[in-house]
Amino acid sequence: xxxxxxxxxxxxxxxxxxxxxxxxxxxxxxxxxxxxxxxxxxxxxxxxxxxxxxxxxxxxxxxxxxxxxxxxxxxxxxxxxxxxxxxxxxxxxxxxxxxxxxxxxxxxxxxxxxxxxxxxxxxxxxxxxxxxxxxxxxxxxxxxxxxxxxxxxxxxxxxxxxxxxxxxxxxxxxxxxxxxxxxxxxxxx
Amino acid sequence: xxxxxxxxxxxxxxxxxxxxxxxxxxxxxxxxxxxxxxxxxxxxxxxxxxxxxxxxxxxxxxxxxxxxxxxxxxxxxxxxxxxxxxxxxxxxxxxxxxxxxxxxxxxxxxxxxxxxxxxxxxxxxxxxxxxxxxxxxxxxxxxxxxxxxxxxxxxxxxxxxxxxxxxxxxxxxxxxxxxxxxxxxxxxxxxxxxxxxxxxxxxxxxxxxxxxxxxxxxxxxxxxxxxxxxxxx
Numbered sequence: 001x002x003x004x005x006x007x008x009x010x011x012x013x014x015x016x017x018x019x020x021x022x023x024x025x026x027x028x029x030x031x032x033x034x035x036x037x038x039x040x041x042x043x044x045x046x047x048x049x050x051x052x053x054x055x056x057x058x059x060x061x062x063x064x065x066x067x068x069x070x071x072x073x074x075x076x077x078x079x080x081x082x083x084x085x086x087x088x089x090x091x092x093x094x095x096x097x098x099x100x101x102x103x104x105x106x107x108x109x110x111x112x113x114x115x116x117x118x119x120x121x122x123x124x125x126x127x128x129x130x131x132x133x134x135x136x137x138x139x140x141x142x143x144x145x146x147x148x149x150x151x152x153x154x155x156x157x158x159x160x161x162x163x164x165x166x167x168x169x170x171x172x173x174x175x176x177x178x179x180x181x182x183x184x185x186x187x188x189x
Numbered sequence: 190x191x192x193x194x195x196x197x198x199x200x201x202x203x204x205x206x207x208x209x210x211x212x213x214x215x216x217x218x219x220x221x222x223x224x225x226x227x228x229x230x231x232x233x234x235x236x237x238x239x240x241x242x243x244x245x246x247x248x249x250x251x252x253x254x255x256x257x258x259x260x261x262x263x264x265x266x267x268x269x270x271x272x273x274x275x276x277x278x279x280x281x282x283x284x285x286x287x288x289x290x291x292x293x294x295x296x297x298x299x300x301x302x303x304x305x306x307x308x309x310x311x312x313x314x315x316x317x318x319x320x321x322x323x324x325x326x327x328x329x330x331x332x333x334x335x336x337x338x339x340x341x342x343x344x345x346x347x348x349x350x351x352x353x354x355x356x357x358x359x360x361x362x363x364x365x366x367x368x369x370x371x372x373x374x375x376x377x378x379x380x381x382x383x384x385x386x387x388x389x390x391x392x393x394x395x396x397x398x399x400x401x402x403x404x405x406x407x408x409x410x411x412x413x414x415x416x417x418x419x420x421x422x
Binding site: 005006007008009011013018019023026027031036083084 | 308314317319320321393396400404412420421
């Protein structure tokens with residue numbers, strides 16, 4: 001049997017109150033601003049913590065090392081559940097002249113932009129192919145420039161939305177940008 | 190090597206590399222990279238799932254805080270085994286039942302209760318229940334009951350990953366085995382540290398402060414999770 005301490009009642013009550021107070025202070029001063037961007041005391045902005053909550057996927061230009069275009073057709077299904085007001089990017093590596101066909105659908109209308117980042121382009125530069133707000137789209141695409149080409153989806157509602165993308169084409173890898181993470185997936189040649 | 194064997198080996202290697210790359214404590218969530226891996230798995234992959242379970246336990250500070258509270262005053266190894274077994278029994282039941290029975294619980298609420306379990310244990314350890322309420326609930330019952338909630342927490346995390354149905358039971362059991370391995374690993378470290386600490390003359394003074402700190406951490410977890418519930422509701 002364990003033998004815990006038997007502190008005096010006032011000491012216990014004091015310790016509990018202090019624990020609660022310290023936790024509440026930490027919560028409002030640091031945790032809420034850093035995790036959720038909720039900053040009732042203004043301490044998050046003062047300490048630079050709110051920046052943590054606002055981190056968005058900042059797409060870096062993909063590696064510019066020349067990659068031979070794949071010669072066999074690949075297929076891919078990408079399914080993602082977006083939390084309220086969350087955005088995600090999913091792109092494919094396509095060389096000049098390489099094509100893909102696609103179809104995506106969302107369980108509710110989402111903001112989207114079909115776009116590409118050519119190799120060697122300056123930061124934040126992209127070519128826009130289509131944008132709007134819809135519950136789905138389909139079509140074909142042939143890359144005019146080598147780079148990564150794909151979709152940005154953003155859930156603008158307060159409920160969760162599932163987006164499903166199906167593609168087939170001559171891509172070598174896919175890159176997902178979400179929560180500040182960059183996740184690459186290679187397709188076998 | 191067979192094709193399946195090769196792919197399992199490749200997955201284990203990938204998981205290890207990713208774990209090294211990630212290298213950060215994540216209270217709960219299985220990381221996005223792991224999530225992507227899980228989504229792509231076809232059929233049983235026992236070692237990667239065991240690894241994920243172990244990683245989840247070793248890097249899940251809420252589970253660890255609770256376990257520190259549970260074994261804080263356990264001197265005999267037999268007692269440690271008894272209490273940890275009760276915790277294991279509790280969380281295994283709800284992990285398996287939650288995923289196989291597709292029982293969905295709100296993960297923020299579950300995680301808030303897990304935070305509360307840390308507060309509970311800290312309060313119990315300083316004699317709070319006897320002194321303030323005049324009665325101490327059976328600690329064995331408490332550890333079993335909170336074990337059930339911790340298991341539900343594990344289940345909601347796995348469900349968030351949309352596990353492929355092929356090989357589900359095998360993967361789930363592997364995950365559970367991994368959880369126990371990770372728990373054993375973490376407990377060994379905690380026990381060594383606690384035994385060393387107990388030899389210090391001022392231990393009982395430290396012990397009071399440590400359990401008050403445990404309560405603080407628990408309260409913080411509760412607030413953090415409730416805020417998450419409020420933001421995502």
